[in-house]
Amino acid sequence: xxxxxxxxxxxxxxxxxxxxxxxxxxxxxxxxxxxxxxxxxxxxxxxxxxxxxxxxxxxxxxxxxxxxxxxxxxxxxxxxxxxxxxxxxxxxxxxxxxxxxxxxxxxxxxxxxxxxxxxxxxxxxxxxxxxxxxxxxxxxxxxxxxxxxxxxxxxxxxxxxxxxxxxxxxxxxxxxxxxxxxxxxxxxxxxxxxxxxxxxxxxxxxxxxxxxxxxxxxxxxxxxxxxxxxxxxxxxxxxxxxxxxxxxxxxxxxxxxxxxxxxxxxxxxxxxxxxxxxxxxxxxxxxxxxxxxxxxxxxxxxxxxxxxxxxxxxxxxxxxxxxxxxxxxxxxxxxxxxxxxxxxxxxxxxxxxxxxxxxxxxxxxxxxxxxxxxxxxxxxxxxxxxxxxxxxxxxxxxxxxxxxxxxxxxxxxxxxxxxxxxxxxxxxxxxxxxxxxxxxxxxxxxxxxxxxxxxxxxxxxxxxxxxx
Amino acid sequence: xxxxxxxxxxxxxxxxxxxxxxxxxxxxxxxxxxxxxxxxxxxxxxxxxxxxxxxxxxxxxxxxxxxxxxxxxxxxxxxxxxxxxxxxxxxxxxxxxxxxxxxxxxxxxxxxxxxxxxxxxxxxxxxxxxxxxxxxxxxxxxxxxxxxxxxxxxxxxxxxxxxxxxxxxxxxxxxxxxxxxxxxxxxxxxxxxxxxxxxxxxxxxxxxxxxxxxxxxxxxxxxxxxxxxxxxxxxxxxxxxxxxxxxxxxxxxxxxxxxxxxxxxxxxxxxxxxxxxxxxxxxxxxxxxxxx
Numbered sequence: 240x241x242x243x244x245x246x247x248x249x250x251x252x253x254x255x256x257x258x259x260x261x262x263x264x265x266x267x268x269x270x271x272x273x274x275x276x277x278x279x280x281x282x283x284x285x286x287x288x289x290x291x292x293x294x295x296x297x298x299x300x301x302x303x304x305x306x307x308x309x310x311x312x313x314x315x316x317x318x319x320x321x322x323x324x325x326x327x328x329x330x331x332x333x334x335x336x337x338x339x340x341x342x343x344x345x346x347x348x349x350x351x352x353x354x355x356x357x358x359x360x361x362x363x364x365x366x367x368x369x370x371x372x373x374x375x376x377x378x379x380x381x382x383x384x385x386x387x388x389x390x391x392x393x394x395x396x397x398x399x400x401x402x403x404x405x406x407x408x409x410x411x412x413x414x415x416x417x418x419x420x421x422x423x424x425x426x427x428x429x430x431x432x433x434x435x436x437x438x439x440x441x442x443x444x445x446x447x448x449x450x451x452x453x454x455x456x457x458x459x460x461x462x463x464x465x466x467x468x469x470x471x472x473x474x475x476x477x478x479x480x481x482x483x484x485x486x487x488x489x490x491x492x493x494x495x496x497x498x499x500x501x502x503x504x505x506x507x508x509x510x511x512x513x514x515x516x517x518x519x520x521x522x523x524x525x526x527x528x529x530x531x532x533x534x535x536x537x538x539x540x541x542x543x544x545x546x547x548x549x550x551x552x553x554x555x556x557x558x559x560x561x562x563x564x565x566x567x568x569x570x571x572x573x574x575x576x577x578x579x580x581x582x583x584x585x586x587x588x589x590x591x592x593x594x595x596x597x598x599x600x601x602x603x604x605x606x607x608x609x610x611x612x613x614x615x616x617x618x619x620x621x622x623x624x625x626x627x628x629x630x631x632x633x634x635x636x637x638x639x640x641x642x643x644x645x646x647x648x649x650x651x652x653x654x655x656x657x658x659x660x661x662x663x664x665x666x667x668x669x670x671x672x673x674x675x676x677x678x679x680x681x682x683x684x685x686x687x688x689x690x691x692x693x694x695x696x697x698x699x700x701x702x703x704x705x706x707x
Numbered sequence: 708x709x710x711x712x713x714x715x716x717x718x719x720x721x722x723x724x725x726x727x728x729x730x731x732x733x734x735x736x737x738x739x740x741x742x743x744x745x746x747x748x749x750x751x752x753x754x755x756x757x758x759x760x761x762x763x764x765x766x767x768x769x770x771x772x773x774x775x776x777x778x779x780x781x782x783x784x785x786x787x788x789x790x791x792x793x794x795x796x797x798x799x800x801x802x803x804x805x806x807x808x809x810x811x812x813x814x815x816x817x818x819x820x821x822x823x824x825x826x827x828x829x830x831x832x833x834x835x836x837x838x839x840x841x842x843x844x845x846x847x848x849x850x851x852x853x854x855x856x857x858x859x860x861x862x863x864x865x866x867x868x869x870x871x872x873x874x875x876x877x878x879x880x881x882x883x884x885x886x887x888x889x890x891x892x893x894x895x896x897x898x899x900x901x902x903x904x905x906x907x908x909x910x911x912x913x914x915x916x917x918x919x920x921x922x923x924x925x926x927x928x929x930x931x932x933x934x935x936x937x938x939x940x941x942x943x944x945x946x947x948x949x950x951x952x953x954x955x956x957x958x959x960x961x962x963x964x965x966x967x968x969x970x971x972x973x974x975x976x977x978x979x980x981x982x983x984x985x986x987x988x989x990x991x992x993x994x995x996x997x998x999x
Contacts, residue, residue, distance in 0.1 A: 241806045241812065242807065245799075245802070245803050245806055252792075516792065520790045520792055520793065521788055521789050522790065522791065522792065524786035524788070524789050525789055525791075525848075526804075527757055528756060528779055528782065529779065529808045530776070530780050530808050531806075531807045532776075684757070684775075685757075685759065686753075686757050686758035
């Protein structure tokens with residue numbers, strides 16, 4: 240244990256370790272803690288996972304939507320989002336499986352404007368919020384739903400200009416309710432077909448970048464009866480949240496998803512740094528001739544670095560966990576106090592093990608920072624497709640598990656066997672790589688390859704050692 | 708403990724670092740001398756179980772090199788080039804390396820202070836390695852090599868970069884330690900080896916030129932060392948004709964010590980040879996052989 244604690248201390252002395260902790264802290268504060276606070280703040284909102292209907296009656300399950308309803312849902316949601324993004328000139332997309340925001344050029348904004356005109360039948364002035372104070376403009380989405388603007392809404396800005404914010408628009412499914420809607424023959428507006436809508440979304444997606452909200456995959460993910468959209472909580476979702484997840488489980492899963500990008504790459508650097516310290520400090524000549532068996536040394540170092548990587552993963556969500564437990568106590572729900580520990584250890588630990596084992600093996604093998612490059616490639620290639628973002632879809636070779644929603648306990652449980660198999664497989668791979676690392680480390684210590692100045696791969700090519 | 712080296716060979720690609728050398732090392736201080744690139748470090752690494760020979764055999768009291776686990780339990784090694792974890796203190800480094808040597812905690816608590824006092828680092832035990840001077844690092848190096856109370860101590864170029872005072876202190880330390888143990892020390896500075904070692908081996912380009920006592924090495928130059936006092940203007944001619952061992956200016960004259968097969972002209976004084984002279988004679992003979 241003496242050696243283990245010393246290796247832990249050595250790990251904590253690394254710059255890359257603190258870079259990892261910092262990245263994790265940033266994700267926890269910016270993304271996860273903010274989500275928890277936001278959800279708790281709007282717990283009375285019917286779209287919040289915390290929402291409990293006073294009369295016990297919830298919205299019907301979204302799976303019951305018909306194809307036409309789903310198309311309407313998709314078009315409505317997409318156009319609303321496009322309108323909002325256009326006003327802010329901030330378009331969200333998922334280039335690496337995680338959200339980023341992009342601003343479009345003036346020319347591209349004009350193209351978006353033309354599409355919005357086509358999709359909504361609204362004039363440029365109306366879209367840009369330059370309509371007169373008493374006008375009652377509205378726009379209709381193909382499929383029957385419509386956005387309308389009620390008189391009296393909007394506000395004057397400092398320069399005296401009348402401004403209509405995106406939130407001022409109201410949506411209704413029944414356009415008969417809207418006075419003077421798109422049936423107005425003078426407007427010349429024809430409803431856009433679903434095919435044309437898809438065509439426009441394709442162009443918009445190409446303009447924004449990889450995996451924007453307007454890509455076919457994301458539209459399907461968000462607007463086809465999936466719980467990724469911000470819709471009213473169904474009875475099933477309510478039951479799953481309070482009985483299946485016991486509140487904290489849903490957040491623990493979401494926490495694991497939030498940090499997955501960090502744990503997919505940076506822990507490898509921690510392992511690389513720990514091993515490279517011997518090389519950089521020319522300590523190998525002092526460490527190699529010691530009596531400690533290679534198996535014990537490599538495994539102790541691996542265990543110490545893994546523990547140090549896991550430690551902040553378990554500490555950072557404590558604040559949110561406390562808030563969630565407090566909510567449960569007030570609401571009379573039964574929280575799972577160990578949910579975060581369970582999810583972090585069963586869901587994240589296998590990924591950490593494999594990523595660190597890869598870093599360890601490559602560093603022992605090459606005795607240089609080549610592992611950093613491979614860790615980078617692994618980070619790029621190891622992310623599951625965007626279609627798996629909602630969770631519930633698992634493959635044997637998935638390095639990380641995505642579940643970017645607080646709902647979906649049922650989806651996870653449906654495929655729990657594959658999930659368990661995946662985590663066992665990933666852990667198994669990590670231990671295989673660890674065994675290889677031990678073998679190579681022992682070989683190096685015994686001078687199978689040349690020591691210190693040459694690499695294992697070039698020792699057969701006849702390079703001279705630096706010092707004879 | 709006796710180290711028996713038999714027909715030892717080490718090849719790096721096309722370069723032969725050790726070319727079938729044979730000699731033995733007994734108890735006490737043993738010096739390994741040779742020019743840069745002679746193969747000293749390669750031999751030290753093999754003895755320290757860090758490099759595998761391409762041919763030949765090395766045994767420690769009959770235990771073959773292949774039994775690395777056993778050999779590592781009784782050797783201590785101070786490499787030529789080493790550094791330390793900069794952010795660790797002297798004490799932490801000793802404790803860490805003791806943990807790697809499986810030394811029990813109780814033994815550590817007794818041995819580490821004693822060793823640090825021995826190498827005069829006890830007062831600097833909390834100092835970070837990054838703040839240590841070259842001499843202090845070397846002393847810490849020897850302390851870590853002695854951690855496991857080894858029967859064989861392998862010390863590669865220990866005084867490189869040290870000032871004369873530090874060098875003297877270092878060799879005194881090694882001498883104190885040796886006693887019934889075996890200490891193999893390599894250097895390219897003959898005076899260092901001559902001062903502390905009874906037995907030496909001379910390596911050059913991977914070949915063994917000599918193995919024996921310091922006195923026997925000195926005898927290699929017997930009757931061939933002369934001292935001349937000549938005007939400075941004539942020294943170029945002497946340098947051309949003889950192998951210069953040393954020269955010292957003295958007013959308008961220069962006192963030159965030379966190696967020569969015949970008595971040089973100009974009232975030379977025959978001198979008693981030192982191990983350094985013997986070493987230089989070996990190299991001179993080698994160069995002559997190459998020329999012929």
